[in-house]
Amino acid sequence: MTQWNDLFAEDRTDDFDDFPTRAFLERALDRRALPPGADVLEYGCGTGPAACYLAARGFRVDAIDLIPEAITLARRFAQDRGVQVNFAVQDICAMPPESKQYDVVLDSYCLQSIVTDTDRSTVYAAIRARLKTNGYYVLATATYEPDRVYEPPYRYDATTGICYRQVVEESPDAVQLDGHWHLPHRRHLRPEALKAELEQAGLQVLSQEGPYGGELICRASPPR
Template sequence: MRYYYAEHQAAYQRLAQQGLTQWSDLFGETDEYDVFPNRAFLVQALTRLELPHEPDVLEYGCGTGPAACFLAARGFRVDAIDLIPEAIALARRFARERGVNVSFSVQDVCAMVADGKQYDVVLDSYCLQSIVTDTDRAKVLAAVRDRLKSTGYYVLSTAIHDPDRVYEGDFRYDATTGICYQAAEPGDDAIQLDGNWYLPHRRHLRPAALRAELEAAGLQVHSQEGGDLICVRHR
């Protein structure tokens, strides 16, 4: 089982059991499905993109689908994927309740093939921070670049390094790499640090390091405000 699976499966199972609607509800950050964490940025970004009528969108790591449904309600043709079956089951239900058409499917973004349908927009609503290792992030960003049309946009919201964030208890932060580790038992993807075992948990890069990573992956940063970015393919 990959390092990012168990936490997300448990979270979406809790969410379903508690009658909540999205990941951020679990942490008291939201309490309405249509008010999702990157909505304000997404609304602002859409005013700046030069898009065709009925743009094609791929959202990866879509969770229960609030952003995907938001776009579908505005005439976008949306494909949305997530690793966790429980999340996709809820996303399909919420889309039906709102009368919008989104093509949801269960898929691991780290195994997303580069070749395939191309899109006017590839959207990430706080998924990339949970893709931690260099290898996995390189796979994701390569697939993003190859899935974008030549005129397409990568719209990204991700958590970044916060100097006031405190990593306590089972968590350990490596300021050199931006990787936050969580204490774990030995197993797949676990690494040993100072005699203790850890799993990759989050990647909290500084804004300049995030920009450099995207540029190295062939994505030109069009705008950046902290962890909210609009990118295009390098021409």
């Protein structure tokens, strides 16, 4: 998908400043002693509401998304609000190994769309490489909800936390389930499984909250 409207039906400018992670982000930042003008990287930034919010608070923000139209809209919205954000089209799963380091790496509901073990390991490695020694990984992600219903063409694998979407024919990453091809679509881990995954990836979980344990603050674990 290369167009923002492949994912969202409209630009959603009406609720731009009331983005879903705002309250959590405010709490997370208020708890941490960040230097003035701290450097922030947001991946999966979409049209940029969190990035613009951070820039308005005095942070130096780099923000990336793999959908070009989202970045075009984000630049326009930032200009409308008079804030400076360095937006770029970039896939977090294909980031170069060497890069600038940040005081904060932010994920505002992107991680659940990074589904396979390989891609998630790549993302975690990219995050660790970009965190300063005392930097924080601030994460908000969808997790397993007992009342969520997965109706066709979706089905949920409780063992892996992967939600699959049925497709017509075989394609890369597709798997056969009950004689039909399915693609990994989302990953909704239980809170304890998400924490274990992060710790296995070399990230220390400092706090985990939210109704379903999907709001976390982490930092890179010290070398052993």
